[in-house]
Amino acid sequence: MAKRYAIILAAGQGTRMKSKLYKVLHPVLGKPMVQHVLDQVKAVNLDEVVTVVGHGADLVKEHLGKESQFVLQAEQLGTGHAVIQAEQLLKDKEGTTIVVCGDTPLITDQTYLDLFEHHEKNKSKATILTAKAPDPTGYGRVIRNENNEVERIVEHKDANENELRVAEINTGTYCFDNKALFEALQEVSNDNAQGEYYLTDIIEILKNKSAKVGAYVTPKFEETLGVNDRVALAQAEKTMKRRINEDHMRNGVTIIDPDHTYIHPDVVIEQDVVIHPGSVITGKSIIKTDAEIGPNTEIANCEVGEATVIKQSVATDSKIGDRVKIGPFAHIRPEANIGNEAKIGNFVEIKKSTLGDKSKVSHLSYIGDAQVGSNVNVGCGTITVNYDGKNKYLTTIEDDAFIGCNSNLIAPVTIGKGSYVAAGSTITKNVPGESLSIARAKQTNKEGYAARIKNRKKD
Known part of the structure; x- marks a missing residue:
């Protein structure tokens, strides 16, 4: 098979976005547009990827990292000028080069593959990815001759009345014979209304x-949307959200209200999960079978175990076991590790802590920098006092301990296995196993x- 290369055009500032953030870094469902493009095109098994950067070059490079090589387009003089910046890396190579825009996040790897295969099967020097647009205003038109062969591409601003009636549009994505591409680029001029070097002139x-x-x-016109402003950005977000939700539903996930459920593209959800309205699942989260999420729940970069229920809560960068019940209104902060069959109730915050199997923190408590064993009961209003203003310290609560309501555990401190802490206690010293610890002022009644x-x- 011929070698395959990709050139991603990502140099434009995107003035119509009216933003300090460079256009291709604007996110669609939590991932920058240019990352969507790179992820999809790389799925076609490329030999080399070159990204053309300009405005925001350092930020784009930082984000894509080692997934691509980079060339700089210091002046934005058109798409042809952008592609020729990759000459130093690709000029003499044999094979097929795909040129894609960094602001087209909806095109799928299957469409890229279909384009490659059509191009190589027909042994063309150039193949344009086109679509039939319901309203082609603003798009370059694909002009064909009487034999239905492609003759040229005419930009909207340069088109005459007859050409403007053409519905077949250029999507801005092409496959080229690599050597033919760079040879033809030497002949491209800027004699047009914009004074730019158009890649389309190569045709x-x-x-x-x-x-x-x-x-x-x-046949998938909606995939070809180029994002040039915030209106198109919202449209791309809506389209991708629908696509992702439909894929999950076809794979056995129940999404009660897909229009009000947001699932990022890298999320993995197993069969028979139920997701209620208002839920937002992001990052590289994994939701295992029979779990129930929401309503109005945010989960980011978490593993959620089988048959776990999370309601009206927020969980970030954590691992949550099987058959856990969380919420409503709980906050699972980064580096929490929640064991199987645990319970975390309303207005509980867990941060950088391990909670063992079958342990319960039912309401109105803060557990931070703690190692909590199995079968522990933490009463209402309990706080692990982990911070002295400069350093943070560990609280250890061993298996089968019972912490009474409104207790303060002043770290570093250990509550031994099977021990009881009386309600209202402020614990500053270790509690031996199988003990009762009472640390509160003596009650005085003045009749x-x-x-x-x-x-x-x-x-």
Whole structure:
């Protein structure tokens, strides 16, 4: 099989976005547009990827890292000028080069593969990815001759009245014979309304040399959306959200209200999971079978175990075991590790802590920097006091311990196995196993004193 290369055009600032953030770094479902493009095109098994950067070059390089090589387009003089910046890396190589735009996040790897295969099967020098647009305004038109062969591409601003009526549009994605591409680029001029070097001019240049030029018409017009402003960005987000949700539903996931459920593209969800409205699942989260998420729950970069239920809560960068019940209104912060059959109730915050199997923190508690064993009961209002203003310390609660309500555990401290801490205690020393620890002021009752207080108020 011929070698395959890709050139990703990502140099434009995107002034219509009206943003400090460079256009291709604007996210669609949590992932920058250019990353979507790179992920999809790399799935076609490329030999080399070159990204053309300009505005925001350092940020784009930082984000894509070693997944691509980079060339700089210091001045933005058109798409042809952008592609020729890759000459130093690709010029003399044999094979097929795909040119894609970094602001087209919806095109799938299957469409890229279909384009490659159509191009190579027909042994063309150039193949344009085209589509039939319901409203082609603003798009370059694909002009065909009487034999239905591609003749040229005309930009909207340069098109005459007849050409403007053409519905077949250029999506901005192409396959080229690599050597033919760079040879033709030497002949591209900027004699047009924009004064730019159009990559599209290569089509006419190749035709004039009797080279074979074709087009692959994708039936999926919505994939070809180029994002140039915030309106198109929202449209891309909506389209991708629908696509992802439908894929999950076809794979056995119940999504009660797909229009109000947001699942990022790298999320893995197993069969028979139920997701309620208002849920947002992001990053590289994994949701295992029979889990129930939501309503109104945010999960980011978490592993959620089988048959676990999370309601009206937030969980980030954590591992949650099987048959766990969380919420409502709990906050699972980074580096939490929740064991099987644990319970975390309303207004509980867990941070950088391990909670063992069958342990319970039912309500109104903070557990931070703690190692909590199995079968532990943490009463309402308990706090692991982990921070002295400079350093953070560990609280250890061993198996089968019982922590009474409104207790303060001043770290570093250990509560031994099977021990009890009386309600209202402030624990500053280790508690041995199988002990009862009481650390609170002695109660004093002053009989009749309430009447004096009431009389004082009258005065």
